[in-house]
Amino acid sequence: MTKVASSRWRAFRAAAFYVTATLLVAVWLLPLVIGVFTSLKSMDEIMANPVMWKPPKALRFENFGEAWNRAGMGRYIVNTFIVTIPSVAGALAVSSLAAFALAFYRFRLNKAVLVLFVAGMLVPFQMLMIPVFRMSNGLGIDDSFGGLILFHISFQLGFCTFFLRNFMKQIPYSQIEAPRIDGASDFTIYARIIMPLALPSIAALAVLEFTWIWNDLLWSLVLLRSDAIKTVTLGLANMQGEFITTYNLTAAGSILAAIAPVAVFLAFQRYFIEGLTMGADKG
Amino acid sequence: MAKVELKNIGKVYEGNVRAVDNANITINDKEFVVFVGPSGCGKSTTLRMIAGLEDITEGELLIDGKLVNDVPPKDRDIAMVFQNYALYPHMTVYDNMAFGLKIRKVPKAEIDKRVREAARILDIEKLLDRRPKQLSGGQRQRVAVGRAIVRNPKVFLFDEPLSNLDAKLRVQMRAEIIELHDRLDATMIYVTHDQIEAMTMGTKIVVMRDGKVQQIGSPLYMYNHPINKFVAGFIGSPPMNFLTVKVLDEGGEIILDEGSFRLKPAADHAALLKPYAGREVSFGIRPEDLVVAEGGSAPGGLIKAKVTVVEPLGAEIQLYATTPTQPMVAKIPPHHLYKSGDEIAFAPVMDKARYFDRETELSILPVKFDEQA
Numbered sequence: 001m002t003k004v005a006s007s008r009w010r011a012f013r014a015a016a017f018y019v020t021a022t023l024l025v026a027v028w029l030l031p032l033v034i035g036v037f038t039s040l041k042s043m044d045e046i047m048a049n050p051v052m053w054k055p056p057k058a059l060r061f062e063n064f065g066e067a068w069n070r071a072g073m074g075r076y077i078v079n080t081f082i083v084t085i086p087s088v089a090g091a092l093a094v095s096s097l098a099a100f101a102l103a104f105y106r107f108r109l110n111k112a113v114l115v116l117f118v119a120g121m122l123v124p125f126q127m128l129m130i131p132v133f134r135m136s137n138g139l140g141i142d143d144s145f146g147g148l149i150l151f152h153i154s155f156q157l158g159f160c161t162f163f164l165r166n167f168m169k170q171i172p173y174s175q176i177e178a179p180r181i182d183g184a185s186d187f188t189i190y191a192r193i194i195m196p197l198a199l200p201s202i203a204a205l206a207v208l209e210f211t212w213i214w215n216d217l218l219w220s221l222v223l224l225r226s227d228a229i230k231t232v233t234l235g236l237a238n239m240q241g242e243f244i245t246t247y248n249l250t251a252a253g254s255i256l257a258a259i260a261p262v263a264v265f266l267a268f269q270r271y272f273i274e275g276l277t278m279g280a281d282k283g
Numbered sequence: 284m285a286k287v288e289l290k291n292i293g294k295v296y297e298g299n300v301r302a303v304d305n306a307n308i309t310i311n312d313k314e315f316v317v318f319v320g321p322s323g324c325g326k327s328t329t330l331r332m333i334a335g336l337e338d339i340t341e342g343e344l345l346i347d348g349k350l351v352n353d354v355p356p357k358d359r360d361i362a363m364v365f366q367n368y369a370l371y372p373h374m375t376v377y378d379n380m381a382f383g384l385k386i387r388k389v390p391k392a393e394i395d396k397r398v399r400e401a402a403r404i405l406d407i408e409k410l411l412d413r414r415p416k417q418l419s420g421g422q423r424q425r426v427a428v429g430r431a432i433v434r435n436p437k438v439f440l441f442d443e444p445l446s447n448l449d450a451k452l453r454v455q456m457r458a459e460i461i462e463l464h465d466r467l468d469a470t471m472i473y474v475t476h477d478q479i480e481a482m483t484m485g486t487k488i489v490v491m492r493d494g495k496v497q498q499i500g501s502p503l504y505m506y507n508h509p510i511n512k513f514v515a516g517f518i519g520s521p522p523m524n525f526l527t528v529k530v531l532d533e534g535g536e537i538i539l540d541e542g543s544f545r546l547k548p549a550a551d552h553a554a555l556l557k558p559y560a561g562r563e564v565s566f567g568i569r570p571e572d573l574v575v576a577e578g579g580s581a582p583g584g585l586i587k588a589k590v591t592v593v594e595p596l597g598a599e600i601q602l603y604a605t606t607p608t609q610p611m612v613a614k615i616p617p618h619h620l621y622k623s624g625d626e627i628a629f630a631p632v633m634d635k636a637r638y639f640d641r642e643t644e645l646s647i648l649p650v651k652f653d654e655q656a
Contacts (some may be wrong), residue, residue, distance in 0.1 A: 001504050051339055052408075069333075143310050171371070172367065174367055174369035175369060175371070177363075177365070177369065177371035178363075178365060178370075178371070178430075179336075179365045179371075179382065180336070180356050180357065181334060181336075181356050181357070181361065181362065181383075181388075182357075182382055182383035182386060182430070182434070183357035183386045183387050184357070184383075184386050185357075188386060191369060192382075196373040197372065197373060221345075
């Protein structure tokens with residue numbers, strides 16, 4: 001191939017790349033744009049003009065206030081925090097202890113226990129729904145924050161333990177032996193050596209778990225009934241009426257609900273990327 | 284201060300893999316004992332059993348007369364320097380050194396005093412605020428040593444601490460560790476596969492092979508009185524030459540016949556070689572004991588050989604030569620002008636020669652397994 005032809009080919013490839021990438025981004029962003037536009041329209045405008053991606057004529061920011069107060073989003077968001085924070089903290093605390101043991105202790109059933117954790121991860125929700133509902137009823141913890149938190153923690157344990165164990169496995173074993181010689185107990189080694197070293201993976205996991213638990217609809221649906229303790233996803237589902245749905249308020253509520261996970265993601269983004277690629281190369 | 288005794292110590296790993304077999308070693312107070320041997324000989328496993336990082340399968344381990352087989356490492360009052368340093372990457376140098384003391388609830392002022400003292404000894408005072416990542420290999424090594432000395436333990440354990448350093452730094456750190464031993468007056472156990480480190484550092488050497496202790500003694504004793512062919516070949520660089528010779532009893536006079544040359548052993552050696560008359564033995568001679576024969580004869584006889592390679596090292600020449608069948612290496616003074624292909628005659632120092640049984644590989648001359656025992 002001549003030099004000119006090759007540079008033309010390169011230019012064509014670059015153009016093709018940018019066109020495709022732009023199209024993909026547009027498709028990806030369209031629902032978000034529609035959501036933002038809808039949240040700023042009046043119901044009249046939505047009904048009068050069904051073209052969803054048309055920008056609003058006038059910006060009705062008061063939709064957000066209405067969603068927060070009248071539609072109860074404020075209460076739902078607070079509830080979701082009450083559920084999400086202890087769930088994430090609990091899952092991380094318990095799974096990091098389990099991961100520590102699985103990564104560093106040599107015992108007969110080590111592999112078997114790990115496989116059990118992974119297998120637990122693979123059981124589909126549909127199979128667990130009814131047993132979990134009956135179990136929580138039987139224990140009298142249904143329709144309570146505590147019950148939901150407990151189930152969130154237990155269902156996240158499999159993945160969290162697997163994830164953290166694999167990360168900790170990359171920490172050299174001498175990081176256990178050196179403090180042991182220095183006189184540290186195993187819990188001290190966990191708390192003061194291994195946890196600080198595993199921090200990137202903990203942070204990455206915290207972001208993932210926060211988003212998952214925050215956005216969970218199904219377990220809340222199964223375990224919560226009272227409106228006073230409902231989480232955002234249930235609240236949003238509630239806003240779909242049988243005869244009329246206030247699309248603008250639902251959209252505004254959705255945006256409000258998305259703020260927390262987005263903020264958490266941005267705050268921990270650095271660790272997130274570091275954590276997921278950790279171990280890809282030694283350095 | 285501290286005496287460490289290994290009595291019939293053995294280690295068997297899962298799957299019936301034997302790493303250490305019936306080790307009997309006594310390490311006296313203030314000794315610098317080096318465990319040396321090729322990789323896989325069980326020296327590190329032995330050290331790790333002393334540290335408490337490996338369970339002891341059989342035998343007894345005593346520190347200061349107290350049985351410590353089942354005592355966890357933290358209660359054995361030992362400190363260890365690891366091969367890969369094993370510094371805590373998220374802590375500063377200061378915190379790395381202070382960690383063990385903090386765990387033991389030593390008062391803050393005392394910790395500070397000890398850390399700064401250790402830093403001064405090791406010349407790392409300026410690095411106290413840095414993290415391990417910001418240090419060179421040699422500096423990390425110093426911190427690892429510092430972490431051990433602040434604890435002021437009964438016994439120091441070193442697991443191939445210099446093997447990750449470059450050659451020049453290794454020589455320097457070697458001297459510093461020797462100096463440290465003199466200064467701290469501590470009991471030290473040091474593992475290495477490098478026989479030069481063993482020779483230069485140890486007050487006592489333990490040579491191991493295939494999980495078995497071969498011989499125990501001072502470096503010079505080992506060098507001059509190796510118990511078997513393995514120890515003889517392992518200690519010393521370049522290694523001892525082994526030439527297969529036939530022992531002849533010619534009317535009461537013992538002669539060693541190689542085919543291309545004949546030698547007369549030293550009188551006390553001849554008596555011990557007499558029972559081997561008619562059989563072959565390994566004649567061991569150190570490279571420096573192959574002296575170039577200036578005249579035409581020597582009382583013990585001459586080895587005639589052909590020069591193959593000449594390596595002038597400046598202060599001396601390493602000269603490789605071969606008889607029609609057997610190669611050897613000699614260390615000769617630098618003024619000799621030999622080149623490849625030349626004929627050469629050596630007058631071996633027969634007093635220093637060693638003899639080994641061809642089958643058992645054991646020394647035919649009497650030697651102690653444990654010099655001090």
